[in-house]
Amino acid sequence: MKTFSGGVTALGVTAAERAGDPATQTKHLKKGLTDGLPIAIGYMPVAITFGLIAGATGLSVGEAVLMSMLVFAGAAQYMSLSMIAVGAGAVEVVLATFIVNLRHLLMSASIHEKAETGTKAQRAVYAFGMTDEVFAVASTKQAPLRSFYIIGVAAAAYGSWVGFTGAGYYMGAFLPVVVQESMAIALYALFIALLVPSIRKEGRMVVILAGMGGLFHSVLALWMSTGWAIMFATVLAVAGYEVMERLLGFGKGEESELADIDYEEEERKEAESSCR
């Protein structure tokens, strides 16, 4: 993982690395851009459709692209269009946007647990790109997550989102309907592709957590909007798993204690590697 550049000390920490060695950063950035490619593909039809509907709703191309540039949140942007279409006020739209995107609070907090400390500026940059998909790709990677890796993933997603919003505004129907419809599966396929290898690695914990997440979302979606439903489903699943693990011990109390030790061991390693 780590490349030793000149003047390595006993601990392997060079001043250059602490400040961010450009060569290593470029490497992580490239890896991030590559891993962000499936998101870029998945965003294509969603962004094109957004551009198309934005035009139909009466936004100018500048407004549509500006929204994709500044907001960078698919569900909220779609919602704002439907609200604008029925003549909702700006305050209502902003409030709804806030509510829908509040779930990212949870995702950023989770990334915070796995990411290298980095500089505040680096965190401020990738926080901007913390969509569901960017979070999903980054969070299923091995810790410690590198700032420039997350920035790379986010940049690939962002480029596609903004670019295809503009393209969609003008050429909306340039993709055949069959292709557009088929591409709607892309983001779900991406989520599956991220989840399944974690099952191999982490076992039934992943299956149970994901199953509860999906189940709770399906049920909660009957009462509340997507943003809240995803957030509550996540909290319920994670808390539910913790409670189940403690109450049932999943069979053996010793095992869960062992898991605790393993976890702390992992923590220690993480801490060490992020110190390097």
Place this chain on the structure above:
Amino acid sequence: MSMTMVWMIVAMGLVTYIPRLLPLVMLNTENWPAWARRMLTRVPYAVLGALILPGILTVGDNVWFAVASGGTAAVLAYFGAPLIVVVGAAIGVLGVVQMVF
């Protein structure tokens, strides 16, 4: 561009960015109990589950189309195919299924 619209978009951007930013610059989990930190590391799996279900079932004209496409993705992912291959194959399968049925 109407100024009202521009300000609305700027405000939308701010209320989106703030929840994404705050935990990363302000949260200090160092002294949190192990269980709380453990729960944070488990968030990704629960989120992935919630993102896949029930949304995937609305893709395509028929629930089974999404199941076929998603199933293909799951099998390929299980055998370690790269992300891009999994995503491409899922799109391909859905396209073919939609055309045939």
